[in-house]
Amino acid sequence: MTPKREAPFTIEPERYEFTAPPSYVFQSGRRDFFKILGAGLFIACAISKAEAFQESGGRRNSEDSLPQEISAWLHIGEDGTITAFTGKVEVGQNIRTSLTQAVAEELKAPFASIRMLMGDTQLVPFDMGTFGSRTTPIMNLQLRRVSAAARNFLLGMAAKQWDVAQSQLKAEAGKIVDTQTNRSLTYAQLVKGQQISQVVPAEGPLIPPREWTVAGQALPKVDGRDFVTGKHRYPSDQKLPDMLFGKVVRPSAFNATLASVDTKEAEKLPGVIVVHDATFLGVVAPDSATAAKAASLVRAEWKTEPQPSSKELFDYLKKNASPRDERNDDSRSETGNLDAAFASSTHTLEQSYNVNYIAHAPLEPRAALAHWSDDQLTVWTGTQRPFGVRTELAEAFHLPDEKVHVLMPDAGAGYGGKHSGECAVEAARLARAAKRPVKLVWTREEEFTWAYFRPAGVIEVRSAVGDDGKITAWEFHNYNSGSAGIRTYYDVPNQRIEFHSVNSPLRQGSYRALAASANHFAREVHMDEIAHSLKLDPLEFRVKNLKEERLRAVFEEGAKKFAWGGTKTANHGFGMGGGYEKLGFVATFVEVAVNRSTGDIKLVRILTAFDCGAIVNPDGLRNQLIGANIMGIGGALFEAIEFENGRVLNNVFSKYRVPRFRDVPLIEALLIDRKDQTPVGAGEAPIIGLAPAISNAIFDATGIRLRSLPMAPLLAPHGLRFS
Amino acid sequence: MSDTSLHINGHEYQVTVDRQTSLLSVLREFLDLTGSKYGCGEGQCGACTVLIDGKARRSCLLPLSAAEGKQITTIEGLAKGEQLHPVQQAFLDEGAMQCAYCTSGMIISAVSLLNANRNPSDEEILTAMQGNICRCGTYPRILAAIHKAAGVLQRGQP
Numbered sequence: 001m002t003p004k005r006e007a008p009f010t011i012e013p014e015r016y017e018f019t020a021p022p023s024y025v026f027q028s029g030r031r032d033f034f035k036i037l038g039a040g041l042f043i044a045c046a047i048s049k050a051e052a053f054q055e056s057g058g059r060r061n062s063e064d065s066l067p068q069e070i071s072a073w074l075h076i077g078e079d080g081t082i083t084a085f086t087g088k089v090e091v092g093q094n095i096r097t098s099l100t101q102a103v104a105e106e107l108k109a110p111f112a113s114i115r116m117l118m119g120d121t122q123l124v125p126f127d128m129g130t131f132g133s134r135t136t137p138i139m140n141l142q143l144r145r146v147s148a149a150a151r152n153f154l155l156g157m158a159a160k161q162w163d164v165a166q167s168q169l170k171a172e173a174g175k176i177v178d179t180q181t182n183r184s185l186t187y188a189q190l191v192k193g194q195q196i197s198q199v200v201p202a203e204g205p206l207i208p209p210r211e212w213t214v215a216g217q218a219l220p221k222v223d224g225r226d227f228v229t230g231k232h233r234y235p236s237d238q239k240l241p242d243m244l245f246g247k248v249v250r251p252s253a254f255n256a257t258l259a260s261v262d263t264k265e266a267e268k269l270p271g272v273i274v275v276h277d278a279t280f281l282g283v284v285a286p287d288s289a290t291a292a293k294a295a296s297l298v299r300a301e302w303k304t305e306p307q308p309s310s311k312e313l314f315d316y317l318k319k320n321a322s323p324r325d326e327r328n329d330d331s332r333s334e335t336g337n338l339d340a341a342f343a344s345s346t347h348t349l350e351q352s353y354n355v356n357y358i359a360h361a362p363l364e365p366r367a368a369l370a371h372w373s374d375d376q377l378t379v380w381t382g383t384q385r386p387f388g389v390r391t392e393l394a395e396a397f398h399l400p401d402e403k404v405h406v407l408m409p410d411a412g413a414g415y416g417g418k419h420s421g422e423c424a425v426e427a428a429r430l431a432r433a434a435k436r437p438v439k440l441v442w443t444r445e446e447e448f449t450w451a452y453f454r455p456a457g458v459i460e461v462r463s464a465v466g467d468d469g470k471i472t473a474w475e476f477h478n479y480n481s482g483s484a485g486i487r488t489y490y491d492v493p494n495q496r497i498e499f500h501s502v503n504s505p506l507r508q509g510s511y512r513a514l515a516a517s518a519n520h521f522a523r524e525v526h527m528d529e530i531a532h533s534l535k536l537d538p539l540e541f542r543v544k545n546l547k548e549e550r551l552r553a554v555f556e557e558g559a560k561k562f563a564w565g566g567t568k569t570a571n572h573g574f575g576m577g578g579g580y581e582k583l584g585f586v587a588t589f590v591e592v593a594v595n596r597s598t599g600d601i602k603l604v605r606i607l608t609a610f611d612c613g614a615i616v617n618p619d620g621l622r623n624q625l626i627g628a629n630i631m632g633i634g635g636a637l638f639e640a641i642e643f644e645n646g647r648v649l650n651n652v653f654s655k656y657r658v659p660r661f662r663d664v665p666l667i668e669a670l671l672i673d674r675k676d677q678t679p680v681g682a683g684e685a686p687i688i689g690l691a692p693a694i695s696n697a698i699f700d701a702t703g704i705r706l707r708s709l710p711m712a713p714l715l716a717p718h719g720l721r722f723s
Numbered sequence: 724m725s726d727t728s729l730h731i732n733g734h735e736y737q738v739t740v741d742r743q744t745s746l747l748s749v750l751r752e753f754l755d756l757t758g759s760k761y762g763c764g765e766g767q768c769g770a771c772t773v774l775i776d777g778k779a780r781r782s783c784l785l786p787l788s789a790a791e792g793k794q795i796t797t798i799e800g801l802a803k804g805e806q807l808h809p810v811q812q813a814f815l816d817e818g819a820m821q822c823a824y825c826t827s828g829m830i831i832s833a834v835s836l837l838n839a840n841r842n843p844s845d846e847e848i849l850t851a852m853q854g855n856i857c858r859c860g861t862y863p864r865i866l867a868a869i870h871k872a873a874g875v876l877q878r879g880q881p
Contacts, residue, residue, distance in 0.1 A: 091822055092821035092822025094821065220815065220818055221818060221820065221823075224815050224818075224820070225807075225815065227826050228798075228807065228811040228812075228815055228820075228827075229758070229798065229801070229802055230756075230757070230759070230797065230798035230799045232823070234760075234824060236757075236760070236761065237751075239755070239757075245752070287744075287748065288752060289745070289748055361858060362822075362824075363760070363770055363822070363824045363857070363858045364762070364824045365761075365762075410822075411822065411824075412760070412824030413821070413858055413859055415858070441761060443764060444765070444768075619818055620818075623818060623821055623864070624821070626860060626861075626863060627821055627860035627861060628860070629860070630860025630862060631858065652763065653763050653765065653767035653768055653856065654765055654767050658856060658858065659862075660855075660856060660862075661848075661852045661855075661862050662853055664860075664863060
């Protein structure tokens with residue numbers, strides 16, 4: 001692991017990640033694996049409690065049990081097939097490929113002989129979920145360890161069989177080779193007829209990144225062919241014999257209560273069942289069109305209450321902050337003497353920044369197929385937290401965990417938006433009433449309304465700077481948007497940083513980089529404002545206040561590649577923004593162009609310099625980095641949930657603008673491959689620099705300072721627009 | 724509720740269903756052709772795109788009655804046996820996917836474009852593809868894949 005760093009260089013706890021405490025009982029004993037997978041070698045890796053804290057951890061007392069703190073295991077079958085098991089799931093971040101590379105590398109087995117079994121609660125070790133960019137720093141490491149242990153075990157088996165010293169043997173391409181005689185045994189031959197299960201400690205040397213031959217390579221997506229031929233079955237594509245289709249009758253507004261309901265008309269449709277249970281109202285039908293029709297025939301009266309609306313959102317957030325809990329308070333940090341520093345300073349600046357609620361809008365909406373067999377429940381669903389969904393199901397139906405089986409086929413994205421299991425619970429409730437399997441796929445309108453949102457927020461920043469351009473004081477208050485990335489990585493002796501929680505008017509939760517986007521937006525725009533007020537170059541000003549070598553490096557190397565400070569076309573502007581998030585270092589540079597006669601502004605190019613340690617798959621990394629920037633264009637320029645009295649007003653793509661082909665400028669990735677550093681995640685961090693870089697570039701081109709996301713609507717009063 | 728016959732991917736199908744049902748629902752629920760995806764139901768995202776007589780159409784908005792008698796091609800019918808269509812191959816070669824939920828609609832839309840124009844400019848590709856959403860943001864690679872497939876098709880390969 002990376003040596004422990006001083007704060008803020010750790011993953012900061014994020015209060016809005018949807019998580020649940022691990023209340024896990026292992027479903028399968030190790031002998032069950034031989035039943036499922038056949039004979040062979042089964043290796044599990046035990047890790048320390050501290051490491052297990054976030055990702056794993058189980059308990060079971062029977063003789064057959066696996067020990068606590070197992071996060072990964074693998075099986076080598078008699079036919080040479082290697083199966084690695086993980087609770088992480090694939091939602092487009094391409095970890096099925098990068099984790100396979102890690103196993104192939106350490107096990108010295110052919111890439112094609114390895115399959116990843118992911119997100120199946122009966123077969124994989126407990127896992128908190130796929131969020132927080134933890135797959136690469138933690139799961140990748142665990143799979144490397146269990147694979148290295150398996151390789152070592154196979155070497156030992158061969159040494160014993162040949163009665164030679166293990167030191168004269170080597171593992172390569174799925175075989176153990178005797179370097180003295182050149183004889184060899186494949187892994188399949190070694191495990192033939194065996195049922196060996198081993199739990200090994202997570203220690204022993206790993207192959208250093210500099211010596212990687214499979215990891216570190218730009219290997220294409222596993223099963224790519226299934227995706228270009230339509231063969232892959234996403235959660236919404238699952239089916240079972242006798243399956244029916246469900247539809248939920250939604251309340252007319254958030255927090256509405258059901259006053260009365262008349263289901264007679266709906267029940268007249270052939271094959272339709274209406275389910276009304278406490279607050280839940282739904283229908284089941286032989287096909288989705290009939291289900292939609294039946295739902296529309298349910299006459300429900302809802303009682304609603306007045307609620308805050310998006311028009312008054314930022315006022316509301318500021319005025320409704322909860323009082324601080326003095327007893328147990330980690331929401332505020334203070335160093336130095338802030339008041340004294342402000343009192344003695346000549347250059348001070350105070351500004352406020354806003355971010356709106358935005359939606360994840362994964363292209364595949366929530367979907368679940370639920371099936372009851374007696375009191376055993378099986379659900380296939382798109383989720384980033386299969387074990388979390390299992391808990392939700394177990395609680396909703398008063399079942400023990402072992403009666404619930406959740407499976408997660410590779411899904412149509414999440415971006416932090418699929419941590420919850422409401423669709424699975426709804427499908428299961430409908431299936432129980434219908435006594436047949438039921439599939440439920442949320443509509444786009446439901447996904448835009450009844451999922452959860454990235455938190456909105458108000459951020460107030462006050463700063464003081466000395467004549468030498470060094471920041472002396474920094475005060476930062478975040479109302480509601482969250483605490484990820486709240487601390488400054490610039491060196492400031494006197495600081496007060498505080499998060500203020502608010503009873504959010506909308507349901508809110510995880511998102512790609514979550515609050516880090518808002519906190520970096522406020523901080524990096526504010527840095528630009530100070531630099532301009534002091535007539536300092538924004539790069540020079542940042543570097544002057546930055547000790548962290550890796551962060552300086554991304555700013556400086558990125559600036560060089562971008563030609564920061566070089567010649568600029570008339571009416572073009574340059575801007576930068578960057579920082580540190582989820583253990584990765586980011587600097588993004590943006591060029592915008594303004595057409596003075598038409599008022600059109602466009603993005604010309606984006607460059608992101610990124611250091612996430614040793615790179616596991618540069619092709620997948622580029623895809624994630626460029627994708628994060630493109631997704632970030634939406635939140636920076638266009639996206640905002642508009643709501644009024646508990647109703648979302650723009651719950652369709654025709655009213656909610658997400659980035660499309662024409663919105664995409666030239667985007668360059670400058671990947672800094674630090675082979676001396678542990679690999680860390682890359683799905684989230686590259687999004688954080690974009691919004692401030694765009695704001696700063698617009699200021700550079702126009703002199704207009706934009707302090708609220710999304711920015712495009714703010715340009716209209718200036719006669720400007722994003723085309 | 725009546726019988727409708729459909730020509731899909733070179734096969735004949737008979738379905739008994741309300742003729743106002745969307746083609747997408749029929750493909751997915753009655754014929755188990757799940758390669759065409761639901762993304763929005765309002766023709767805004769392109770995930771459901773199929774070819775009707777060689778041209779891209781949004782199957783979520785197309786009533787069954789309007790598809791009758793037409794040649795329908797879905798993503799499942801694009802390859803010839805094991806031989807991928809050049810657009811499919813180009814998407815693989817360029818790694819032009821992440822979660823890949825949009826991919827079948829992207830590929831079908833690109834095939835429609837290339838059926839009409841073997842040598843599209845960037846501008847023509849953007850115009851043709853603007854109605855397809857990729858939330859993972861894989862647009863630059865999709866653009867590159869379409870150019871690559873255009874090159875293959877111009878050289879007269881499959």
